[in-house]
């Protein structure tokens with residue numbers, strides 16, 4: 125066996141992960157070079173770097189998707205207690221270099237956002253941040269179920285919610301409130317700055333079609 129065949133480094137990657145710079149690596153299957161010259165993963169899978177040819181290729185992942193530390197996940201709020209928000213995790217998204225839907229989890233995973241991980245603010249009433257039925261974007265902090273989640277950074281929070289009065293989808297109105305375009309009601313939430321992302325909205329519509337609630 126040649127050195128080139130043995131000399132491989134393999135690691136799991138998500139779309140957008142930086143693998144190196146174009147001066148160092150040649151992009152193979154599943155890999156692209158961005159406008160700044162970074163070599164990035166284009167798909168979810170295992171990146172294999174051939175140390176001799178300096179070529180990196182990605183083998184698409186066939187194993188079922190599951191949350192892991194650092195994953196960006198989409199889920200539904202299923203319970204709000206005084207000190208924790210309970211979330212049923214539904215799927216995995218990538219946030220950089222752009223928002224991309226990676227897929228739905230094959231099993232049922234549950235997570236919780238402890239009150240200290242909801243936002244950077246001091247919280248008197250957690251109901252002013254999340255309500256049952258909200259769809260949220262969060263980051264996973266640990267490796268096993270039940271997953272601990274955080275929504276402190278501005279990209280995390282509610283990405284879809286319905287008006288308590290008339291069940292019309294609310295529209296973001298800043299980072300702490302959402303407004304109903306039909307009845308004008310304003311509700312307090314921890315709103316993700318990505319709530320108005322068109323790419324995310326397309327996937328939310330797809331998700332809602334799959335999951336009736």
Ligand SMILES: [Zn+2]
Nearest residue numbers: 287290304307
């Ligand atoms: Zn309304």
